[in-house]
Every structure is written in structure tokens, then in C-alpha cells.
Amino acid sequence: MAGEAGGSIPATRDAIEALWNAKVYDFYGISDIFGSCAAMCSERNGLHLAEDHILVEVINPETLEPVPDGHRGEIVFTTLRKTARPMIRFRTGDIGTVNREPCACGRTHVRIYITGRLDDMLIVSGVNVFPSDIEFAIRGAKEITGEYRITAITENFTTRFNVEVERSSSSTEDKSSIAEKVSQKIKTQTGVKPKEVIVLDEGELPRAAHKAKRLVDLR
Structure with a gap:
């Protein structure tokens, strides 16, 4: 899979595997580089x-300064074998981390973890929040479908965000209870609570045929 970070989010990956009865592997590409x-x-x-x-x-x-391995930052690539059009410290606009420790598979190539796009990052109370962080927090919860939409707003000159989710048609749990659980999960994952969690009925959020629009920016 490629295009979004979903293949690297265990609960999202599990849902896709269950639907298609196939193993899911994530991959990453960027045409400017390789x-x-x-x-x-x-x-x-x-x-x-x-x-x-x-x-x-x-x-x-x-600052454009390097950050330590394991810390989030913008992924930057330099090509080593291109001769006609080499790229030196090409800024991808993708946020992620690197791990240079050997992998259990035996390979020693560095591993990268992509969190999301720099353009999609919200800074809330000094904390960087990405749609993939929200997805990581809510996917796999039995009482909701896993579909979600984030709305970024400005309140008292500060960025806040609301999250819409859908209650599963098989769930009998009260919507207010679901909202509180989802809010707490998001806080645990990101360090900040959404201003509001709005619980809709299954099917109320729009579905996308291609890339889902998870973030609506009203700031």
C-alpha cells in the first residue's frame, strides 16, 4: 500500500487484511527521487x-537542523547515483522518524516511519498533531466504524480541532459515552484533547472513491 500512512497503522492494516483476506505491506515512493x-x-x-x-x-x-534519530522531523533525501539530475537534501514535505538499528528480519538498511504531511500538521497547545495520530487512536475500537473527519478551527487565537466519528450499527453504547472514550484515546495518543468529539450514525460521513479527505481546515 502507498499514498497514506494507513498501511503502517496496525489497526488499519488489520481491517484491510480482514476485508481482503490478504497480507498488507506498506511502501513509500517519491518520483523526484527514486x-x-x-x-x-x-x-x-x-x-x-x-x-x-x-x-x-x-x-x-x-531551523533546517538535523534532529536525533527517533525524533520526528521532515524527511530529507539526497540521491547517490543520479548523474543527470541529482537531488541534494531534497525536502519531501513528509514528517517521520528514522531507525538505524538492525531489523529482526536481518536487514541493516535504515528504516523510516512516515507520520504524515507537513501541510496536514496541526500545532495544538504546542503539540504537533497529525491525522494519522487520530487514526491510530480510534481505529480498531469496536463501538465505532473507524471512519473519521477532523475539523481545524481557531478559538481565542488558538488552534483547536473537532473530530467526527461514526457509531457502529452493531453498537448499543450511548453516543456521549463513545465521545468521551474517543476523546481520551486521542489525548493518550497525541497529548491533547479535541475540543469536541461528534458521534454520528454509521454511514453519515462521506466516503471517498480515491484519497479520503480527513482534514477540513476552517482556520
Whole structure:
């Protein structure tokens, strides 16, 4: 899978596997650099990068300084084998981390973990929040469908966000109880609570035929 971080989110991956009865592996590509350049192994713990072709760095997107391994930042690539059009410290706009420890599969290629796009990042009370963080928090909960929509708003000159989810048609739990549970899960995952969690009935959120629009920015 590619295009979004869903293949690297265990609960999302499990749901897709259950639906299609097939193993799901995430991969990552960027046409400016090398097309498909990183992919999961059998361990499915990060995406191994083709380091014989690409040098990876993670930088602070504001200062452009490197950040320590394991810390979130913007993924930056330098091509090693392109001669006609080399790319040096190409800013991808993707936020993620790197892990340079050997993988249990035996490979020693660096692993990258993609969190989301820099454009989709919300800074809430000093905390960086991505749609994938919300998805990680709510996927797999039995009382909701897993569909969600985030709405970013400004309140008293501060960024806040609301989250809409759907109560599963098989659930008999009260919507207010579901809202509180979802709010707490999001806080546990991100460090901040949404302003409001709105619980809809199954099927009320729009479905997308292609890439889902998870973030509505009203700021």
C-alpha cells in the first residue's frame, strides 16, 4: 500500500487484511527521487530504505537542523547515483522518524516511519498533531466504524480541532459515552484533547472513491 500512512497503522492494516483476506505491506515512493524507494519487510516494523541509492536525514522543518534519530522531523533525501539530475537534501514535505538499528528480519538498511504531511500538521497547545495520530487512536475500537473527519478551527487565537466519528450499527453504547472514550484515546495518543468529539450514525460521513479527505481546515 502507498499514498497514506494507513498501511503502517496496525489497526488499519488489520481491517484491510480482514476485508481482503490478504497480507498488507506498506511502501513509500517519491518520483523526484527514486519512485518506490522504501518498503516493509516481513517484520512490518518500519520501511527499509534503499540506502545504496538514497541518503536520508530528518530535519527540524523550521531551523533546517538535523534532529536525533527517533525524533520526528521532515524527511530529507539526497540521491547517490543520479548523474543527470541529482537531488541534494531534497525536502519531501513528509514528517517521520528514522531507525538505524538492525531489523529482526536481518536487514541493516535504515528504516523510516512516515507520520504524515507537513501541510496536514496541526500545532495544538504546542503539540504537533497529525491525522494519522487520530487514526491510530480510534481505529480498531469496536463501538465505532473507524471512519473519521477532523475539523481545524481557531478559538481565542488558538488552534483547536473537532473530530467526527461514526457509531457502529452493531453498537448499543450511548453516543456521549463513545465521545468521551474517543476523546481520551486521542489525548493518550497525541497529548491533547479535541475540543469536541461528534458521534454520528454509521454511514453519515462521506466516503471517498480515491484519497479520503480527513482534514477540513476552517482556520
